[in-house]
Amino acid sequence: MYEGKIIKFYREKYKLTQEQLGKDICSITHISKIECNQTTFATEIIALICKRLGINMETEIKKLLGVKQQIFKLHEAIIMQSFKDMSQINGELEQEELIQISEYFHMYQLLRARYLLMHHKCQEAYKIIKKIKKIENKLTLFESNLLKHVLGSYYLEKQEYVKAIQILKTIQIQNYNNPEYYYHLAIAYHTIQSPVLAYYYADKSHNFFHDINNYLRVIDAEMLMIIQVEDDDGNEEIINRYKKLIISCELCNAPERKAKVLHNLAAEYYRRKDYKQASTFYKESMSLKNLDSPVYLLSLEGFIRSSFDGNLIANDQLIQHAEDGLTIAIRIKQLLYIHLFKLLLYLLKSKEKEYHQYLLNKALPMFSNSGYTYLIQRSKKELFHYYSNNNLPDKALEIANLLINT
Template identity: 80%
Template sequence: MYEGKIIKFYREKYKLTQEQLGKDICSITHISKIECNQTTYSPEIISLLSMRLGINMELEINKLKNIKQHLFHWQDAIIMQSFEDMEQINSELERELLIEISEYRFMYQLLRARYFLMNNWPLEAFKTIKKIQKIENKLTPYETNLLKHVLGIYYFAKHEYVKAIETLKTIQNEDYNNPEYYYHLAIAYHTIQSPVLAYYYAEKSHEFFQDMNNYLRVIDAEMLMIIQVEDDNGKEEIIKRYKKLIKSCELMNAPERKAKVLHNLAAEYFRRKNYEQASRFYKESMSLKDQESPVYLLSLEGFIRSSFDGNLINNDQLIQLTEHGLTIATRIKELLYIHLFKLLLYLLKSKEKEYHQYLFNKALPMFSNSGYTYLIKRSKKELFHYYSNNNLLDEALEMANLLINA
């Protein structure tokens, strides 16, 4: 079964004709039938053909058989976010020539797209996805659903959250035994501010990660569940849950996740207008992050806003911090943070008119195009209050209509 495929692969790899390969061993017709698995053949002929090709047939057959297992190990490493294992298996698979003739070659390409997305290379992922979509009718039911999962993650990376949800919700559970996609659905629903559905899917992913003993991803799902809860009566319980997660991150030596939990704890304090605690935890989160990264800028923006609203740092220092943030955002080409820090500069310099002009003309269109639901809503409210306070009734009515329709 495997011998013919392997012989054909290496014959074509070494640019041999069937006549050249079979010379003094067997006929062209016999070679053709062996390669197409249309005849029986003796072990001696396979041995002679293998020697001419310079391969160990038994070893090659084992490699071909093990590709499936290797791919599922790679998928597990991706789900577990075990980056060291993920990179090692990727390197091994890149050197595995027989993937080209394996029945799992499409699965390999799909997981490769997922690997690209994990490394924040959306363009490479998109190229791979487009190639797979052209032969979608050749995919197994499992691969069809894996394609939907990868495509959903791609849409999320491109800030197309509604598309991500629409795609992920078409996954058929009976053909796809990877409930990890519930987590990506939860993230997408959270981003469009749909807390009930975000909590529902986060809880389902939490169960899956627990069953896998994947405790780092359990932290991710638990954090997502906490964020959806806005119960002022149980606010102390929410704080306790965040602090418990911080301890879990410390026990598992997971500084990146600890930084995320600290940021969300800061955001919770900011929501409650406890600006002193908010700025404290934003600062602690920043200390664990690479300064040349969007996640650092996210916490820096929160730190500046909480320090400004709480009157915790003088204006000159805040302007200096904001200019620092704008410099980083410009250098790493993060348009979202370029807008956010420019807005902060107008705010800190008391340029109210310029702030709202920039918000309406530059920032809000970008937020809308990218689907930043929270920022869209906040911006429209700010513009509505500004127009109302300045007796710009037509503009205020337009913003009111936009808020109602949203």
């Protein structure tokens, strides 16, 4: 079954013609049929061919079967988000030349694209996606759905949430035994401010992660579910659920997840206008994050806003924090945060006119193109109040219509 593929691989590797390989062993036709798995063959002939190629067929078949096992282990490591295992398995597969003739080669390529996306290497991942899309008709049903999952993950990484939803919704779960993609759908719906669907898909992913005993990702799904719950009564249930998740993160030794929970707890306090607590938890979240990362900038922006709204820190210090954030955003090429920190600087420097001009002409179009529903709504409300307070009724009405239509 595998002998012909292996023989062809090494023949082409050593740049031998079928005639050269079969000389004094068998005919060109027989070599061709062996390579295409179209004939039976004597073990003596295979032994002579292997001797000429300098390979041991039994060893090569074991290596090829091992490739299949490693590819499935890589898939499992990606679902579990075990970065250490991912890196090790991916490194081993990159060194295995027989992967090129594995029947699971396309699956590996797609998993490698997911691996790259999880390391924020969008351009490298998209090169693979483009190649696979060209031979999409050759994919198995599983691989076809995996391609959709990878493409949806790509759009998430690019912060194009509407596109992510459109592609992820086309996955056929009956042909794709990885309900993990429900979590990615939940993330996308959350970002475009669709809490019911975000909760629905987060709950489905929560059940999946629980079934496979992936408790770190159970934390992720649980946190996403909590965020969707509006608690206008100000009771402590939501706060306590966040605090329990923080304890779970500590028990699992998961500082990155703890940072996320702390950020969302801070956001909940900010929503309740408890700016002191919000500022405290944003700062704690920042302390657990890499400085040159979008997630750090997200918490920094929250820290500055809560500190400003609560009048907790001197304005010149907040300006310095915002300038530092802008510098990082430019360095790591994060357009969203470039806009957010420029807006903060206008706000902190009391440049009201410049703030709203920048919001209308620069930031809002970008928010709209990327589907940042929360930022879109917040921006339109700010513009409406600004125009109303400055006796610009026509513009205020225009923004009001946009709000109503949205």
